[in-house]
Amino acid sequence: MFRRKNSSHNHHENDSLPSESKINDLKVAMGPLYERSLKYCDDACLRRYLEARNWNTEKAKKMLEESLKWRIDYKPEGIRWEEVAIEGETGKAYRANFHDRDGRSVLILRPAMQNSASLENNIRHLVYLIENAILNLPEGQEQMSWLIDFTGWSLSTSVPIKSAKDTVNILQNHYPERLAMAFLYNPPRIFEAFWKIVKYFLDAKTFQKVKFVYPKNKDSVELMQSFFDQDNLPTEFGGKAKLKYDHDEFSKQMVLDDLKALSLWGLDQKVEKISQHAVTKHSGAEVAPESIALPAS
Template identity: 65%
Template sequence: MLKRWYGDKDHREQDSAEKQTKINELRAAIGPLSGHSLLFCSDACLRRYLEARNWNIQKSKKMLEETLKWRAAYKPEKIRWDEVAVEGETGKMFRANYLDRSGRTVLLMKPGNQNTTSQDNQLRHLVYLLENAIMNLPPGQEQMVWLIDFNGWSLSNSVPIKTARETANILQNHYPERLAVAFLYNPPRIFETFWKIVKYFLDPKTFQKVKFVYSKSGESSSLLEEVFDMDKLESSFGGKNNHQYDHAEFSKLMQQDDVKTAEYWAMGDEVTEMNGNSTSNHDLKVNGNATAQS
């Protein structure tokens, strides 16, 4: 048994060393970085892009370069709550005030509460909350969980297919390996028509992370019990928490987070690449705590 244990340990160490070599190769391939791009491209970040492309250096390099180009143009780290707050007035999407059993950030979505028509603003709201969810990941966690409640949803208030496709594109191509699982709770039968189109926008890895859960099905509901403490989970998802979204309260929280976000990315204005080695963002701190932004 000890021989097998030591053998497994040696294999893990070898695997870890090989992956670190790949990370170093990818860093060399993308070349010198500075500012926010350097801050973004931590070893953990590069590892996620490699995992998303099955550790193929060239494919990972292309994906990462497209993200860096997108971030330079879209500037997701500069979006502030006041710019997108109107999108959150009905609580159609917000960060939960608890984590799942694995300590992952939880994003709650209630598409039936759609309250705007601007696709651009809807996407900025989504990107803002993705960035916020990542910033609030506990140390050692890199992924988040989505909970999507379909109460009140219909084709008449659903987002256009174009927006759904762009949402999938942003999540898959610019936030790879950030989604652990997405639970679709009680989607109506008519959603199947919408889903038949949307699923073609998802790559196989993302598709496998989408789980349909129905309150009347004990088997599917047990999936939520495995992932969540039911005392913390909202009652709208079958839990015991009767918390109601309070826009004013949530806005105060986001404004506080905006300060931390600004402090974190301000470090990108100071960090530089020296002697071919980047400063690791694992060594950077915000308010005394290591940030999980990259």
């Protein structure tokens, strides 16, 4: 692990000058940006889009412009927990209370716990969690890891193909280079039929980041252990920790995180004071800032 990190560090040092030049080229190509678009397009962001398009400035520009348009229309940074909390009641997807070995945020997905037939609400809930995972990254870290638990999964509980396709498109096109690795833990054989369709939606880079892990496959288990401390990793993924999702406790944390997001994006200028009651006393989907007025995009 130590050698791997040093090698990466030296690689970035050697490439720093050409990459900085490419970032400056992309800044010029994008032209003037304002408000949240300007805040979104920092140097780290431009680097991610350039990396996603193999440092081709024109392709990165097109990709970034499409993302900015999507963000203006969809307003992912403006989604509040109260709007999506009902989707998370079963614990089908949430941010873990631990990081991986490199300090990345971890999203845990349990598709068998699906509780909604609404494609739009499912996507909105996931986008909220992606934004929240990014919000909780330590300084210097830009990626997240996904852990997908297939306990109880069947074709009857699987998400529709369209939902899977939309999820992949959003992750690839609007959150480039945000995914470090997605571990699919012990999927049943019947999942192979579903996977044969979904994998065609993945670009080459994303495809390489999806790893199947089987408890009896030594290589896949060792790869997963290289990313996670066994004491933090839940038993459902071969670790030692007990996986317990408490919706009320998670909701409390999301309310606090919403305050951080509001401040980060400058949305708190028109936000009325959130009462302490909203943070300390709530139930399920009713967790919310009492009155939030978001400025028009």
